[in-house]
Amino acid sequence: MKQTVIGLTLAILPLTCVAAPESYTFDPYHTFVHFGVDHNDFSTIWGRFEKCSGKFSIDLQAKTGTLEVIVETGSVTTGDSVRGNRPRSRDEHLRSADFFNAVEFPRMRYKAGSVKFNGDAPAELRGDLTLLGVTRPVTLMLDRWKCAPHAVTKRWICGGNAVGTLKRTDFGMKWGVPATGDEVKILVTFEAFRD
Amino acid sequence: MMRRAILGAIAAVMPLLAAAQVESYTIDPIHSFLNFSVDHLGFTTIYGRFDKSSGKATLDRSGKKGSVDIAVESASITTGDNDKGSRPRSRDEHLRSADFFNSAEFPRMAFKSTAFRFSGESLSEIEGQVTLLGVTKPLTLKVERWKCGPHPFSKKEMCGGTANGRIKRSEFGMKYGVPAIGDEVNLMMGFEAYRD
Numbered sequence: 001m002k003q004t005v006i007g008l009t010l011a012i013l014p015l016t017c018v019a020a021p022e023s024y025t026f027d028p029y030h031t032f033v034h035f036g037v038d039h040n041d042f043s044t045i046w047g048r049f050e051k052c053s054g055k056f057s058i059d060l061q062a063k064t065g066t067l068e069v070i071v072e073t074g075s076v077t078t079g080d081s082v083r084g085n086r087p088r089s090r091d092e093h094l095r096s097a098d099f100f101n102a103v104e105f106p107r108m109r110y111k112a113g114s115v116k117f118n119g120d121a122p123a124e125l126r127g128d129l130t131l132l133g134v135t136r137p138v139t140l141m142l143d144r145w146k147c148a149p150h151a152v153t154k155r156w157i158c159g160g161n162a163v164g165t166l167k168r169t170d171f172g173m174k175w176g177v178p179a180t181g182d183e184v185k186i187l188v189t190f191e192a193f194r195d
Numbered sequence: 196m197m198r199r200a201i202l203g204a205i206a207a208v209m210p211l212l213a214a215a216q217v218e219s220y221t222i223d224p225i226h227s228f229l230n231f232s233v234d235h236l237g238f239t240t241i242y243g244r245f246d247k248s249s250g251k252a253t254l255d256r257s258g259k260k261g262s263v264d265i266a267v268e269s270a271s272i273t274t275g276d277n278d279k280g281s282r283p284r285s286r287d288e289h290l291r292s293a294d295f296f297n298s299a300e301f302p303r304m305a306f307k308s309t310a311f312r313f314s315g316e317s318l319s320e321i322e323g324q325v326t327l328l329g330v331t332k333p334l335t336l337k338v339e340r341w342k343c344g345p346h347p348f349s350k351k352e353m354c355g356g357t358a359n360g361r362i363k364r365s366e367f368g369m370k371y372g373v374p375a376i377g378d379e380v381n382l383m384m385g386f387e388a389y390r391d
Contacts, residue, residue, distance in 0.1 A: 029276050029286065030235060030238075030239060030241065032242065032275050034242055039226060039355075039385075039387070040346065040347050040355070040387075041342060041347075042226075042340075042342050042344075042353065042354075042355025042356065042387050043226060043227075043340065043355040043356055043357055043385040043386055043387050044340065044357050044385045045226065045228075045385060046228065046230055046242075046244070046383075046385065048242070048244070048275055050275040050276075050277075077273070077275075078228075079228045079244050079245075079246040079273075080225050080246075081246070090225065144238075144239065144240070146237060146238050148237075148238075150236065151236050151375050152375075157238065158238075159235070159236070159238025159239040160238070160239060161239060161240055179347055179348075187242075189239045189240050189241065189242060190239055191235070191236075191238050191239050
């Protein structure tokens with residue numbers, strides 16, 4: 001009888017492992033979406049969205065996961081926020097209808113329904129970005145990934161970096177192309193606490 | 196005969212004149228930013244930016260020489276966390292404090308070049324010295340992008356590019372949080388400068 005119970009437990013254990021997706025919430029103080037764009041073929045301008053939120057769920061045994069991130073478009077900064085005697089600063093221009101149109105489209109959304117693993121670590125997110133009301137597929141590659149207890153709080157967290165590129169004209173953002181580059185590099189740096 | 200001698204003399208002097216043609220440039224603060232990145236607890240990378248910098252440069256294209264002098268306002272640091280909310284301080288406030296940049300006592304960081312190195316016609320490396328928290332150390336910046344030419348709209352002559360380097364902040368006495376918050380700091384400067 002005892003042997004049967006042990007046998008049953010052993011048989012069920014792998015199933016419980018497989019069916020163990022964990023859910024995580026992004027830490028807004030350590031999660032940022034950055035972007036880089038060519039400027040007149042002379043240099044690269046980097047920017048950052050200062051406010052985003054989101055969750056993901058990951059099943060490290062089954063190697064599946066889903067993710068959803070919402071980015072506040074009005075939180076874009078590029079280091080030029082004071083207009084001085086100009087009609088507007090670059091950050092104001094970026095929030096205008098020429099670029100992110102933050103009044104009409106206050107949020108961008110990235111939703112990934114499929115994760116490709118490389119060994120035990122997630123390596124590639126396949127998802128859709130909705131920007132300016134247009135939804136297009138965007139793939140992000142994870143170039144860092146680590147899960148462990150936080151060094152100070154001991155709460156379990158996962159963190160990493162994800163990179164990708166998109167063409168802003170695909171989303172209808174055409175102002176200044178090609179002097180201000182069409183291709184936009186995306187860099188997401190993140191930490192997320194297990195719920 | 197006389198005429199030929201004059202032409203000869205001019206031809207001989209011309210390269211010298213060209214070699215001595217030093218152009219001076221002023222950094223465009225709206226398109227020049229020092230960005231940095233640092234490891235956070237082994238999980239992710241925190242990026243930050245100094246929003247205010249200024250500087251001058253000289254360039255002798257034919258002599259393949261030049262100089263650059265940049266000042267960065269340490270209090271202009273931003274990392275996207277500037278609202279303390281219910282915490283004692285935001286990360287940006289902490290970075291400006293004596294734990295990190297001590298911007299009350301050291302309002303400026305500086306980079307002063309000692310040599311420009313060229314690869315063909317392009318600037319490829321800038322050797323210089325960085326001063327942070329009153330400590331001066333050598334730093335070589337690798338120039339990853341470099342281009343000089345007229346601005347596409349204003350037609351003003353300019354040079355622009357990106358330059359990368361790496362420092363260990365503890366060598367300048369900035370030890371807070373090492374190694375949980377990385378000692379090694381990557382520097383990435385995107386710059387544009389107009390010819391004076």
